[in-house]
Amino acid sequence: MSEQVAPPPAPDAAQYPSAVQTPPPAEPKAEKSGSKKLLGIVGAIVVFLVVAGLKFGVGTAIGNFLNKDETAEAKAGDCIAELPEVTGTKEEKVDGAKVVECTSTDAVYNVVGRVDGQTQAQARSGEACGQYLKEDQEGYVFYSIEPGKTGYLLCLTKKA
DSSP, rough: OOOOOOOOOTTOOOOOOOOOOOOOOOOOOOOEEEEEEEHHHHHHHHHHHHHHHTTTTHHHHHHHHHOOOOOTOOOOTOOOOOOOOOOOTTTOSSSSSSSEESSSSTTTEEEEEEEEEEOOOHHHHOOGGGGGGGGGOOOOEEEEEOOTTTTEEEEEOOOO
């Protein structure tokens, strides 16, 4: 079997580029379909509403939902879990106070009364709870009132 080899091209037979060049294929225009345009508009509206909501109070509503006051619906006959014990006129801020079943081992206080529409000054005086406490009975006041507004107070006694 014989091998055949092609001779090298002649030096004067250099290839010249053709005079007509074809341009590279153009990329198709990326046109948004109607659904993509609608999705973009809806997305922009949602972003606007979220920003506006956070700026104008939805953040507070969400915060209140996440940090719900679990004693807001407490009434006489309910029980409250352990709270920090304070004496005299000393006050202490409490996070996480909650109503529990009175049969629970977490139940430490009995709610003997509830007074709504109280200011902080009225709540601090504790006078509103006098009607719910028996003579010589030690009582405690728990309240949730924003400064300058009114709220509720709970009259508590230690669970026996």
